[in-house]
Amino acid sequence: MRKLYYWLDDRTGALGALKAFREARVPGRACPCRAMPFLLVFAFLAQGITGLFMLMYYSPGAQSAWESVHHLQYDVTGGWILRAAHHYGGQAFLVLAGLYLVGMVLRGAYRAPREFVFWTAVLLVLVSLGSLLTGDLLAWDQNSQSSTLVRTKFLALLPGVGAGLFKLAAGGPDFGHLTLTRFLALHTIVMAGALAVLLALRAWFARRAAAMVQDEVRFFRPFWPTQFLINVGVCVLFLVVIGALVASHGVAGPERGVELGAPADATDFYAAARPEWAFMGLYGFSNLFPGELKLLPIFVIPGIVVVLLFLMPFIARLGVLGHALNVLVLLGLLAADAGLSWMVVVEDRANEHQQAALAEGRRDAERARELIALRGGIPVEGALTLLQEDPKAQGPKLFRQHCASCHAFVGGTDEDIPASEVSSPNLFGYGTRAWIAGWLDPDKIKSDDRFGKTAFRNGKMAQFVKDTFSDLEKEDEEERDLMVAALSAEAALPAQADLDKKDSERIAEGRDLLADCTDCHKYRKGGSLGTAPELTGYGSRDWTLAILANPAHPRFYGDRNDRMPIYAPTADDAKNVLSRRELELLTDWLRGQWVEP
Amino acid sequence: MKKPPQCACCGNKPAVGRGPYRRGFLSKLLALALGALALAVPAVVGLISALNPLRVKGQGGRFFRVTSLDALPEDGTPRRFPIIADRKDAWTLFPNQPIGSVFLRRTGPSEVKALAVICPHAGCFIDFDAKAGGFLCPCHMAHFDLDGKRTDEQSQSPRDMDPLEEVEIRDKRDVYVKFQRFQTGTPQRIVEA
Ligand code: FES
Numbered sequence: 203m204r205k206l207y208y209w210l211d212d213r214t215g216a217l218g219a220l221k222a223f224r225e226a227r228v229p230g231r232a233c234p235c236r237a238m239p240f241l242l243v244f245a246f247l248a249q250g251i252t253g254l255f256m257l258m259y260y261s262p263g264a265q266s267a268w269e270s271v272h273h274l275q276y277d278v279t280g281g282w283i284l285r286a287a288h289h290y291g292g293q294a295f296l297v298l299a300g301l302y303l304v305g306m307v308l309r310g311a312y313r314a315p316r317e318f319v320f321w322t323a324v325l326l327v328l329v330s331l332g333s334l335l336t337g338d339l340l341a342w343d344q345n346s347q348s349s350t351l352v353r354t355k356f357l358a359l360l361p362g363v364g365a366g367l368f369k370l371a372a373g374g375p376d377f378g379h380l381t382l383t384r385f386l387a388l389h390t391i392v393m394a395g396a397l398a399v400l401l402a403l404r405a406w407f408a409r410r411a412a413a414m415v416q417d418e419v420r421f422f423r424p425f426w427p428t429q430f431l432i433n434v435g436v437c438v439l440f441l442v443v444i445g446a447l448v449a450s451h452g453v454a455g456p457e458r459g460v461e462l463g464a465p466a467d468a469t470d471f472y473a474a475a476r477p478e479w480a481f482m483g484l485y486g487f488s489n490l491f492p493g494e495l496k497l498l499p500i501f502v503i504p505g506i507v508v509v510l511l512f513l514m515p516f517i518a519r520l521g522v523l524g525h526a527l528n529v530l531v532l533l534g535l536l537a538a539d540a541g542l543s544w545m546v547v548v549e550d551r552a553n554e555h556q557q558a559a560l561a562e563g564r565r566d567a568e569r570a571r572e573l574i575a576l577r578g579g580i581p582v583e584g585a586l587t588l589l590q591e592d593p594k595a596q597g598p599k600l601f602r603q604h605c606a607s608c609h610a611f612v613g614g615t616d617e618d619i620p621a622s623e624v625s626s627p628n629l630f631g632y633g634t635r636a637w638i639a640g641w642l643d644p645d646k647i648k649s650d651d652r653f654g655k656t657a658f659r660n661g662k663m664a665q666f667v668k669d670t671f672s673d674l675e676k677e678d679e680e681e682r683d684l685m686v687a688a689l690s691a692e693a694a695l696p697a698q699a700d701l702d703k704k705d706s707e708r709i710a711e712g713r714d715l716l717a718d719c720t721d722c723h724k725y726r727k728g729g730s731l732g733t734a735p736e737l738t739g740y741g742s743r744d745w746t747l748a749i750l751a752n753p754a755h756p757r758f759y760g761d762r763n764d765r766m767p768i769y770a771p772t773a774d775d776a777k778n779v780l781s782r783r784e785l786e787l788l789t790d791w792l793r794g795q796w797v798e799p
Numbered sequence: 800m801k802k803p804p805q806c807a808c809c810g811n812k813p814a815v816g817r818g819p820y821r822r823g824f825l826s827k828l829l830a831l832a833l834g835a836l837a838l839a840v841p842a843v844v845g846l847i848s849a850l851n852p853l854r855v856k857g858q859g860g861r862f863f864r865v866t867s868l869d870a871l872p873e874d875g876t877p878r879r880f881p882i883i884a885d886r887k888d889a890w891t892l893f894p895n896q897p898i899g900s901v902f903l904r905r906t907g908p909s910e911v912k913a914l915a916v917i918c919p920h921a922g923c924f925i926d927f928d929a930k931a932g933g934f935l936c937p938c939h940m941a942h943f944d945l946d947g948k949r950t951d952e953q954s955q956s957p958r959d960m961d962p963l964e965e966v967e968i969r970d971k972r973d974v975y976v977k978f979q980r981f982q983t984g985t986p987q988r989i990v991e992a
Binding site for chain 2: 373
């Protein structure tokens with residue numbers, strides 16, 4: 203046995219190293235306050251380990267990055283824990299590095315001969331910021347893509363080289379596949395490698411500095427085992443904190459772990475994009491400056507701050523005053539960062555625009571999840587196409603863009619879309635009995651929810667409704683309800699299918715009554731086109747598609763069409779305002795026709 | 800004692816010569832230079848391909864049909880339209896995809912003005928804010944009027960919104976715009992290559 207030992211030591215020097223470890227000393231009593239460097243190494247290793255396992259699931263690529271993260275988050279056992287642990291672990295590393303730096307300054311431990319120890323600490327903070335920045339993009343959800351895009355575009359501020367730098371970072375003129383492959387290489391190799399080197403250098407410099415002051419300190423205690431035990435204890439505590447963060451959104455349900463937003467759209471911009479908390483202060487700071495001077499808050503002033511940090515050990519040579527100055531500057535910076543971050547949070551909370559964009563982003567994320575579950579997987583074109591082809595996701599966007607300048611979509615739900623200036627009917631509940639009933643109600647038809655703001659306010663229809671349906675008797679009311687049921691059944695809304703089936707007899711009766719309308723409207727065999735919209739198939743998919751395409755067609759309003767744009771006058775998408783696909787999405791959304799789990 | 804194994808190459812010959820071994824300045828220099836050069840070879844090989852994105856051009860500078868004249872409200876309210884073209888992301892080709900957007904606004908019966916949607920500040924997409932009757936960039940809250948002029952006392956944007964100067968109405972109805980993108984962040988307007 204002994205022989206084996208010596209052989210091993212002879213060849214590897216292992217015993218010597220072990221001995222050195224056992225005899226390592228710390229100045230003074232064992233104390234948790236000395237655990238920070240150890241903890242930094244531990245946190246780094248933890249990131250390396252979780253990162254490695256995440257890498258086994260990651261696929262960089264504009265149509266596969268988000269998808270692979272989604273898979274890890276929702277399909278892989280424990281995947282959400284892995285992802286959350288790496289997410290919070292990375293931020294915690296930054297916090298630890300920051301605390302280490304601040305602690306060093308407060309204790310005065312950055313002064314000679316520990317300059318190099320301090321400088322590596324500064325670099326540790328900077329590189330971990332870089333690591334967060336490059337890692338954030340990899341999830342490739344709306345926020346990570348758009349906020350990284352803004353940050354990367356800031357490179358363009360640098361005179362002369364900026365535009366080229368942006369292309370190099372993005373891997374081309376736009377964000378896409380190559381941005382992801384680049385950022386992945388930077389994050390997993392360059393940043394992680396730099397951190398490893400810095401941690402090793404820090405240990406080396408700290409040793410040299412300790413050797414220099416060895417004789418000044420009177421009491422040295424062994425590192426092993428007491429200090430080591432304390433260090434490990436601190437690491438366990440750190441793990442507990444990370445565990446609590448991982449579980450902070452619950453341990454069950456789709457919200458657990460770290461949020462994954464809707465898949466990024468490289469051709470669009472997420473309006474609610476905001477940087478991660480670590481950059482929030484800088485974001486707030488840059489907002490204080492006018493556009494022409496952006497170079498200052500984003501490159502010049504942060505650059506000066508970094509230089510100032512590097513100079514601190516020399517400033518400290520000026521004596522107590524110098525040290526006090528350093529402490530003051532550092533605390534001031536921290537306070538400013540916290541204050542500015544807080545300011546951004548407060549402003550955003552009060553900002554309707556921001557809140558609406560956030561809510562839409564969340565809805566898209568949830569819908570993407572739903573659609574993937576319904577399909578049983580993600581098609582090869584990526585998850586974004588699932589969303590882009592979904593009426594529930596696209597309807598509100600198209601409506602806001604093309605319809606909401608005149609029409610409202612307001613029914614007291616959180617999906618309400620108010621009109622910017624109501625001048626046409628409220629389309630909430632389109633085709634339903636409640637909605638149809640509004641047309642046959644003498645009060646409602648003249649309200650802003652129907653014809654109130656249109657040229658038809660005092661038209662024949664309004665007059666007819668007033669004459670026919672004012673102060674109804676009980677049985678007349680019943681007749682009107684039959685007409686409503688029959689007309690609404692023309693729409694064949696999916697949500698009303700059961701109701702329509704149940705009431706088929708009443709609907710048949712109502713159909714007979716609708717014959718009264720054929721003086722103006724064409725309905726089934728009666729009446730003719732050209733005076734008022736056709737009632738056959740009123741609100742059905744075909745009918746709706748056709749009226750959206752061309753409301754001025756004789757089948758609808760003809761030449762009496764009031765301001766409703768003609769979205770698709772020809773059969774050729776290229777010549778129309780809205781494509782066939784967009785009209786279908788709008789129609790299906792208005793009619794509540796989409797897949798639901 | 801065992802003899803050390805023989806080296807097939809030099810046969811472990813003892814160094815000959817008088818006095819201590821001399822390290823010539825030249826060999827030091829040569830060693831360093833060669834070492835650096837050797838490392839530089841893989842680095843350069845890598846860098847050449849890493850710099851490739853500098854050569855890749857964006858899709859600006861061409862005329863695209865954006866929409867038809869009827870799609871533009873007569874009252875001059877701006878509308879946002881996508882520019883549809885084949886988009887290429889490294890190796891993937893996306894046929895008929897939005898590659899960008901423009902705001903179009905009618906300024907006369909057959910006169911149309913076009914503005915880029917990309918914010919001159921840092922590249923967010925600007926929204927039209929109907930309530931305020933102007934444009935708003937959601938990222939850092941820069942406001943612009945209908946002509947794209949900055950309206951904030953202290954704007955986040957270094958310049959007014961970028962106009963796309965060349966707009967053509969062909970066949971009396973089709974709106975064509977020469978699509979261009981501009982560098983963000985600069986007070987001057989620099990067309991992106
Ligand atoms: S990107 Fe538009 S204001 Fe900053």
